[in-house]
Amino acid sequence: MSGAPRAVAKQNAARRCRPYTQEVISLTQIGATALACVVLIALPGPSVMFVVGRALTFGRTNAVLSVLGNAIGCYLAGVAVALGLGPLLERSEFLFQTIKWAGIAYLIWLGVQALRKAGSVTDTAPATTGSKSRWEAIRTGIIVGLTNPKSFVLFTAVVPQFINPAAGNTTLQILLLGLIPLFIGLVTDTTWALLASRARAWLARSPRRMTIAARGGGISILGVGVSLALSDTRP
Numbered sequence: 001m002s003g004a005p006r007a008v009a010k011q012n013a014a015r016r017c018r019p020y021t022q023e024v025i026s027l028t029q030i031g032a033t034a035l036a037c038v039v040l041i042a043l044p045g046p047s048v049m050f051v052v053g054r055a056l057t058f059g060r061t062n063a064v065l066s067v068l069g070n071a072i073g074c075y076l077a078g079v080a081v082a083l084g085l086g087p088l089l090e091r092s093e094f095l096f097q098t099i100k101w102a103g104i105a106y107l108i109w110l111g112v113q114a115l116r117k118a119g120s121v122t123d124t125a126p127a128t129t130g131s132k133s134r135w136e137a138i139r140t141g142i143i144v145g146l147t148n149p150k151s152f153v154l155f156t157a158v159v160p161q162f163i164n165p166a167a168g169n170t171t172l173q174i175l176l177l178g179l180i181p182l183f184i185g186l187v188t189d190t191t192w193a194l195l196a197s198r199a200r201a202w203l204a205r206s207p208r209r210m211t212i213a214a215r216g217g218g219i220s221i222l223g224v225g226v227s228l229a230l231s232d233t234r235p
Contacts (some may be wrong), residue, residue, distance in 0.1 A: 069141020
């Protein structure tokens with residue numbers, strides 16, 4: 001007899017938990033968020049220019065790791081918004097502009113460094129990067145993603161449109177829905193990185209072409225910084 005009440009209690013607990021997990025985020029929310037994010041992310045923009053620039057300047061491994069870092073940085077921006085930074089950014093113009101211009105300055109610095117590196121490119125195969133270089137690529141992507149104003153716009157203006165207030169726990173909803181643009185960005189940016197890397201492999205057969213490509217990569221990264229500086233992005 002003692003086992004029966006225990007079994008009933010487990011069934012009741014399962015019934016209480018099952019609707020909650022189903023209602024936190026629905027398939028409709030996932031589909032609508034994915035559709036909106038595909039339109040915003042898949043089309044070539046600053047992230048693509050950044051990734052292509054890294055691929056042309058440093059090669060495939062560095063570019064793919066930069067994509068990973070950029071995705072992590074963008075999601076960290078979403079975590080910050082979910083934990084309450086979004087309303088603060090909306091109220092504080094100074095804080096928003098500080099984050100924005102810190103990112104722009106970093107991009108310009110990266111572009112200048114890429115242009116400087118282009119001057120020493122030869123027709124030999126690029127040296128294999130060590131663990132420190134790989135971490136540098138990931139760290140660079142994280143900083144760029146975290147300081148990109150469009151990351152905050154995505155999580156303050158786009159993702160919240162698909163939150164279901166009746167389901168409660170809006171913080172968890174933002175964190176879960178934020179995984180959708182993270183995945184889409186990983187797929188699309190990695191595709192661009194691989195395509196640009198293949199072009200770099202062909203360009204590497206000629207020192208002159210390789211130098212031009214590396215300089216083009218630096219200019220692309222500089223272009224991202226300039227485009228963000230000229231944009232009126234605001235959460």
